[in-house]
Amino acid sequence: MPTNGTVHDVGAGSAAGASGCDTLLACAAAGNVDGVAEMLRAGAHDGLEALGEACRTPLLVAAAGGHAAVVKLLVEAGADVNARDSSGKVPLMLMAEEGHAEAMEALLAAGRDVAVDLRDSNHTLLSALHLAAAAGHAACIRLLLSAGADATARDHQARTALHAAALQAKDEAVAALLHSEPVGNVNDIDALGCTAIRLASSGQNDAARASVVRQLLTAGADPALAPGRGKTALSAAAESGNDLVVTALLACGERAALEAKDRTGYTALARAVCAGHVSTVRLLLAAGADASARDSTGTGVLKMAISVPGSQELVDALLPAISAADLDYAPPGGETALWHAAQSGFGREAVLRLLEAGADPEAASAGPRTFLTAAARSRWKPDLFRALLAHPRCPDVNTAAADGSTALHSAARSGNADMVQALLSAGADAAALKACGSTVLMEAAWASDDGDTAWLASVDPDSKAKALLLAAKCNGEVLGALLAAGLECKLPT
Known part of the structure; x- marks a missing residue:
């Protein structure tokens, strides 16, 4: 058999030249009815099974081009209506697939005397009805159904044509x-546990x-159906930020959804929060x-919001619905x-809001x-950190942790000079x-930054060797800030 791209056409003869096409394949591709008819009269029937690009016969080529009259001629001449590319x-x-309803009508009409198999499918079990549905060709769908196509047939993912159109x-x-x-059953489930309405609910926000x-709701689709605790239609729409679909689903009054x-324990609200869809x-x-609902790890939607870019707007949307108990809730072993x-x-910009x-x-x-x-262990914008320190609900800057460290120790260790300056100004x-005897200066010296450290040699003449030893990992800016604040520079022995 010829390979892809090979043209093998027999019997074109002088009639082909007269028609302006060199082969039956070429005439079929061009929709040249006269040329095809002339070639067939001249005895070019052997060319009916010639293969061109993608292993397509003249009928397949004419079908793809939607040339209804050529399709009719080729079928009547005996072309194989079930040939595959x-x-x-x-x-x-x-x-x-291409929405050629007129050509389809010609094939089906000619197929009254030729066995056109409406159940045929490709290697992924997609039938003509599946392909018409996925492409949105309603006229072709109606033709196929009137000819007896099976609306309940399933592809390799156990999806019907309705699934394909909804997706x-x-x-x-x-x-x-x-x-x-x-x-068929409007609530049929595919291999992934999705109904048609669940598939329709995912995707961009459009009318x-x-x-x-x-339409599916009117036909009896169940929006809360989610086998195996998968996502409901509402959760899928919320995750996509599809507000038009969310509105349509909420209008059906299903509180259960x-x-x-x-x-994973996520509600539709949690899905919308994690995807950052504020309007949803x-x-x-x-x-x-329910803004108090928590996932399987005990995490609530407020905490989820803080991990999302642009979290401040999400937090603003959620706060009016958050109770005092939920505001300070921490899951076991969490924050x-x-x-x-x-x-x-x-989330740092949401701190003041909280x-x-x-x-x-x-x-x-x-x-x-x-x-x-x-x-103080993380990097804040200087103005934002100062605003935090100035907030009336901010804790005392000198409150020590279990190991005796204060915020100033943490800021010095992280090598953040702006944060050190802000804490010193706030009275740190x-x-x-x-508890281990480490000073703020010692923490700063161990900060991993190779700044200008020449000044360390004069910090403590009695411990000059130790100072130089620490110099390789010190942050000059932080230490400079500490010295400028009048810090006692004695390094611990």
Whole structure:
């Protein structure tokens, strides 16, 4: 058999030249009815099974191009209506995929005397009906159904044509399928545990997707159905930020969908929060979503919000729905939302919002640290950190952790000169000692930064060797700030 790209056409003869096409394949591709008819009259029937690009016969080529009159001629001449190209598609599938309803009608009409197999599928079990549905060709769907195509047939993912149309948000295709006989079960589940309405709910926010969801709801689709504790339709829409679909689903009044949790313990609200969809969060809260719900690890939506870029806006949306108990909730061995925000790269700007809402910086947290020693370990914008220190609910800057370290020790150890300056200005004690005897200066000397350290040689003449030994890992800016504050420079022995 010829390989892809090879043209093997027999019997073109002088009639081909007269028609302006060199081969039957070329005439079929061009939709040249006269040329095809002339070649067939001249006895070019051997060319009916010639193979061109993608192993397509003249009929497959004409089908892909939607040339109805050529299709009719070729079928009447005996072309194989069930021939397959290299992708496993037969002529009917190519027409369905491209939406060539007229050519499909010609094939089906000619097929009354020739066996056109409506059950045919490609290597992934996609039938012509699946392909028409996924592409949204309603006219082709109606033709196939009237000819006897099976609307309940499933592909390799156990999806019906309705699944395919819903996934691609083809509202006209969904309408055509829902009006078919038999319709099949609108709540059929595919191999991944998804119904048509669940598939329709994922994806970009557009009117067609919402239209599909409304049609499916009218037809009896269950939006709360989620086998194996998968995502419900509402959770899928919330995760996609598809507010039009969320609105359509909420309009059906299914409270169960708001409270349903997937296998990770996430509700629709949690999905919207983690994806950063502020408008969707507001929609769900207005509908009565529970802001106190927690996932399987005990994490609440407020703490989830803090890990999202742009978390401040999410926190603002959630705070009115958060109770005092939930504001300071910490899962076993975990941290409160406030603590998490103080240490999170995305959440620091939410710290002031949480403090203003009444969050307690002294609430339980994992580990031996204090709120400020934890905050001082990370990189804050200088102005934001100063605003935190100036806040009336901010803890005392000299509160020591279990190991005796203060926020100043942490800031010095992290090598953050701006934070050191801010703490000193707020009254931090530069002479405080950790339980192990380490001073703030010692912590700063061990900060991993190769700044200008020449000044260390004059810090303590009696311990010059030790100072020079530490110099390789000191942060000149931090130490300079400490010296400028009048720090006692004696290094511990």
